[in-house]
Amino acid sequence: MTETPAPQVAVIVVAAGSGSRLGHAEPKAFVSLAGRTLLERALASVFGMRDPVQVIVVAPDTHLAHARRVASRAGGAASVDVVAGGATRQESVNRGLAALHPGVRTVLVHDAARALTPAALCDAVVDAVQSTGHGIVPGLAVVDTIKKISAAGEILGTVDRAALSAVQTPQGFPREMLAAAAAAASAGSSLEATDDAGVVAAAGYPVSVIAGDPLAFKITTLWDLGRAEALLGARVPAHSAPRTDTAPRVGTGLDVHAFDDDSELWLAGLHWPGERGLSGHSDGDAAVHAICDALLSAAGLGDIGGVFGTSDPRLVGAHGDVFLGETLRMLAAAGFRVGNVTVQIIGNRPKLNTRRAEAEALLGSLLKAPVAVSATTTDALGFTGRGEGLAAIATALILPEPPADPDLSWEA
Ligand code: CTP
Numbered sequence: 001m002t003e004t005p006a007p008q009v010a011v012i013v014v015a016a017g018s019g020s021r022l023g024h025a026e027p028k029a030f031v032s033l034a035g036r037t038l039l040e041r042a043l044a045s046v047f048g049m050r051d052p053v054q055v056i057v058v059a060p061d062t063h064l065a066h067a068r069r070v071a072s073r074a075g076g077a078a079s080v081d082v083v084a085g086g087a088t089r090q091e092s093v094n095r096g097l098a099a100l101h102p103g104v105r106t107v108l109v110h111d112a113a114r115a116l117t118p119a120a121l122c123d124a125v126v127d128a129v130q131s132t133g134h135g136i137v138p139g140l141a142v143v144d145t146i147k148k149i150s151a152a153g154e155i156l157g158t159v160d161r162a163a164l165s166a167v168q169t170p171q172g173f174p175r176e177m178l179a180a181a182a183a184a185a186s187a188g189s190s191l192e193a194t195d196d197a198g199v200v201a202a203a204g205y206p207v208s209v210i211a212g213d214p215l216a217f218k219i220t221t222l223w224d225l226g227r228a229e230a231l232l233g234a235r236v237p238a239h240s241a242p243r244t245d246t247a248p249r250v251g252t253g254l255d256v257h258a259f260d261d262d263s264e265l266w267l268a269g270l271h272w273p274g275e276r277g278l279s280g281h282s283d284g285d286a287a288v289h290a291i292c293d294a295l296l297s298a299a300g301l302g303d304i305g306g307v308f309g310t311s312d313p314r315l316v317g318a319h320g321d322v323f324l325g326e327t328l329r330m331l332a333a334a335g336f337r338v339g340n341v342t343v344q345i346i347g348n349r350p351k352l353n354t355r356r357a358e359a360e361a362l363l364g365s366l367l368k369a370p371v372a373v374s375a376t377t378t379d380a381l382g383f384t385g386r387g388e389g390l391a392a393i394a395t396a397l398i399l400p401e402p403p404a405d406p407d408l409s410w411e412a
């Protein structure tokens, strides 16, 4: 992997509320939604953003260690700052702001309670902040007719809904605007704002609305939690519904790379000095890529091209540990562990038998499961027989994990 610059974007995930309207014993962000906490699901979207970001989780001070465990599970190798929240949402945001890295220019504030927010909405907010230079909030048109009423419930009039937007998070701002507005709000004794756009607008800065996403709805009541569970069950039964199924799943993956005399050979996670290399955006390790495809398809998570892309600058020359580590993290987030994997390499060279045990040990340790590596030639037929390149074909068996993870359950 090449050295990546410090992120210019930070996401503050506020998760320090108690969730009084939800009525669970534990704070809302630590309530389970189809086997994963709201915080873990919210963080999965943040880590699904296009570019790396600084992630700050603001958690109740009773749950800092728990939040760290959830964050490291969701973030894999990426580091996450966890800070204690305050008595109000605004105070929690301020605590998060204090943890921003110096190089951050754009700040998103996101409610952990909006656990199903798509990563693409986070990216859209970042893009809009950076292109306009002012505050951006996602919002949805209001569909109900809205009435203004008296304290006694008498209807006083109808509000023009065309002029209304129901706003969501993540809300994004140039750092200096949010910081200045937050400082001004703390200094004054103004009414507690329920969102950051309110704070920033009160300080006189422009804030605009972009199209929100219905999936970014806030989980406030038990009814909302039920709606979220139903959506997960209906939309992505393979990997996000509660793990009531116990049957293993299988997947297949195939990858091909052409030989390239200017590259070093990396295959089955190993460096092969003196052998012809393979072309590719990453290190061209066809065996590892076939394994990733087999694992992703077994879990119903798409394929390696869709997950990693074919032009991400962070993946130039990346080796198998990067791909396998991220694939394993995604499987775990979807509720699976690896049962076993087999991969067969098809080509004339390199001769695998001398290093088979080494390759199996390395891949097995990366996937925390048995991996078998085999090889074959094609009797001089086809592109592998002519020595133009290598193919690899993999089969993966994955196992659903039980819903409750004892390591992540909260003990007082
Ligand atoms: N939040 C926070 N610190 C607070 C209050 C709220 O970090 N002191 C966070 C919540 O964790 C949530 C988001 O702000 O992710 C939106 O707040 P809300 O939905 O109102 O959550 P709660 O305050 O936890 O719920 P309730 O108002 O029902 O108690």
Ligand code: MG
Pocket: 017
């Ligand atoms: Mg609240």
